[in-house]
Amino acid sequence: MDSSTSALAAAIGGRVRLKRQARGWTLDRLADAAGVSRRMLVNVEQGAANPSVGTLLRISDALGIGLPALVDSPQPKQVTVTPSGEGAALWTSAGGGRGVLVAGTESPDVVELWDWTMVSGDRLDSEAHAAGTKELLQVRTGSLTVAVGGEEHVLTAGDAISFPGDVAHSYANHGNAPAVFSLAVFEPGVGSSPHQEGTDA
Structure with a gap:
C-alpha cells in the first residue's frame, strides 16, 4: 500500500x-x-x-x-466540503482505475456519492447490498456496461441509469477509452436491522 x-x-x-x-x-x-x-x-x-x-x-x-x-x-458537521483529489479511494485497479467516495451522509438513511474511473478491461462485481438500496449512475465520458440481475445495459457519455442495489450487479469497461462516471448510492435504515442489536449467541 x-x-x-x-x-x-x-x-x-x-x-x-x-x-x-x-x-x-x-x-x-x-x-x-x-x-x-x-x-x-x-x-x-x-x-x-x-x-x-x-x-x-x-x-x-x-x-x-x-x-x-x-x-x-x-x-458531525452540517456542511462538509471534500476538496478535489481528497476523497477516499476505496477501489483501485491494476491499470489505474479508481473508485473514490467523495461525499456521504450519516445513518440511518445513508447516501454515498462516488467518482469512478474505469480503464479498459476494468470490472467490478458487487454483491447485493442491504434491502432497499438504490443506485443512480451517470456516465460522463467513455462507455460503461452495467449488469443488474443478469441483464446488461451499455451506457455512453451522458446516459444515466437507476437500479436496485439490493441485487447482484456489476460495472465493466469493455471499450478502449477510460469510462468516467458518477455514482450515488442510497441505503435506507442503516443500523435499524434486527441483527444489529442481537445477542452474542
Missing part, C-alpha cells in the same frame, strides 16, 4: 475499533454480524488490510453507521 492508502486504512481501522468498542462488541461478535472472518476484521482494525468495498459495507452496516462514517471525519 502507498502512503495515502496506508493512512486511509489506518483511519478506517481506528474508527471500526472505536465503534465496535462503543457497542461493547467483541471481535467475534462484529465478525459474525458483518459476515467477515475474524482474521479480516483484525487486519482491518490494525490498518494492515486494504479491504474491498463490499467488506467495508458489511462492517459499516453491522455497526449501524454507514460507509461514509468510516472514511469521513468523525465529528
Whole structure:
C-alpha cells in the first residue's frame, strides 16, 4: 500500500475499533454480524488490510453507521466540503482505475456519492447490498456496461441509469477509452436491522 492508502486504512481501522468498542462488541461478535472472518476484521482494525468495498459495507452496516462514517471525519458537521483529489479511494485497479467516495451522509438513511474511473478491461462485481438500496449512475465520458440481475445495459457519455442495489450487479469497461462516471448510492435504515442489536449467541 502507498502512503495515502496506508493512512486511509489506518483511519478506517481506528474508527471500526472505536465503534465496535462503543457497542461493547467483541471481535467475534462484529465478525459474525458483518459476515467477515475474524482474521479480516483484525487486519482491518490494525490498518494492515486494504479491504474491498463490499467488506467495508458489511462492517459499516453491522455497526449501524454507514460507509461514509468510516472514511469521513468523525465529528458531525452540517456542511462538509471534500476538496478535489481528497476523497477516499476505496477501489483501485491494476491499470489505474479508481473508485473514490467523495461525499456521504450519516445513518440511518445513508447516501454515498462516488467518482469512478474505469480503464479498459476494468470490472467490478458487487454483491447485493442491504434491502432497499438504490443506485443512480451517470456516465460522463467513455462507455460503461452495467449488469443488474443478469441483464446488461451499455451506457455512453451522458446516459444515466437507476437500479436496485439490493441485487447482484456489476460495472465493466469493455471499450478502449477510460469510462468516467458518477455514482450515488442510497441505503435506507442503516443500523435499524434486527441483527444489529442481537445477542452474542
